[in-house]
Amino acid sequence: MVPDSPDDLWHLYNVIYTGDEVYAYSSRAIKNDTEGSRPKSGERFSAFMGVKVISVGWDKFLGKLRVHGTICHAPDIVPTGAHHTISVALNQPVTIVKKEWPKHLVDRIIRASESEKPLLIISIDDEGFAIAETKQYGVEIRVEERMRLPGKHEADKRVEATKAYFKRALNSLSQLWVHSHSLIVVIGVGFVKGDFVSYLSEEAKEMSKSIVDVKSVNNGGTSGIYEALRSGLLLKASHQLRIVDEAETMEEVMKRLGKGEGTVTYGLDSVENAIMMGAVEKLVVADTTLRDAEETKRLKLEELMHQVEKRNASVTVVSTEHEAGAKLIALGGIAALLRFQIYRDTPN
16 A cells, blocks of 8 residues: 555554554664674664564654564564564555455545545634644644634724634635645634635635535534534535544434433443344444454454444444544444344343
8 A cells, every 4th residue: 555645644553453564665773783883883774674563653743653563574684573663654655464354444445545635614703713624534623713803882893803803714724725725614603604704705716616515503613613523514515524424423322322212232242232133223333442452352343343244234433533433432432323222121
């Protein structure tokens, strides 16, 4: 595979497991023990190397993926079995070898290869604005500013303050939009969002053409952005955007739990029981539940996922980098929406 975006590195982070083998070009310092050299001095060289994976680290802010393990393939000057870390770089090939490739990982790679433009969401009202950019692993809040416009009784001051406020919001939005010309959704409380859209159409005609939707929400700032994701308000703009599907799925899980409905369950044992009964309509698993599991548990989870798909039900792996994933972790990292109620015997 050749990752060409930070999103691709995140997918690889969720694909590479302990015990896999990863091959890529990497650099390593070799100590020079020849006579006359400085003690512990070394010369760094690059070569195609492979490691048997011990751990994987991903830094979403720096956009770096590091795979640590013991060397299983390298030039003769490098001792086999020594520890080494491969830094997976953008636009550089990396090979991943597994004993077996489960369907959900193959599906993930196929989805990742279908490039998806990020979506810019600006939540604006008369108390401030926030701008988020969607990633395949969640949403990233890029800008947040709080302020308060003068009241309606101070009309002149409000008009001038609003112009200055909109200009700041426009500048912040423009800095993000100019790189990728992403689609834009404007959300907010009250009439300010509509006024801001009108301002954009006058002051930034080209950028305003990227606005695909304007929606009302009950909260401002970042809370409004998460509300829009949960409620499905962004579907028109995002089409099959991964995080919207994940957020909506978890919202349905929480709604059924809140109502005490019998068509939802959570926790590994309860979910396994529901799968064996053929009751599962959609299985929901947190990415960390899979990624961090010991091999025996992970193989069990993947077998459960396979059983669900055999019964023509769906599987959603939820990113823990956004709100939906945090909710699923609180439920034990696994839940299921059911086709029919499962009744449990109650104690006498």
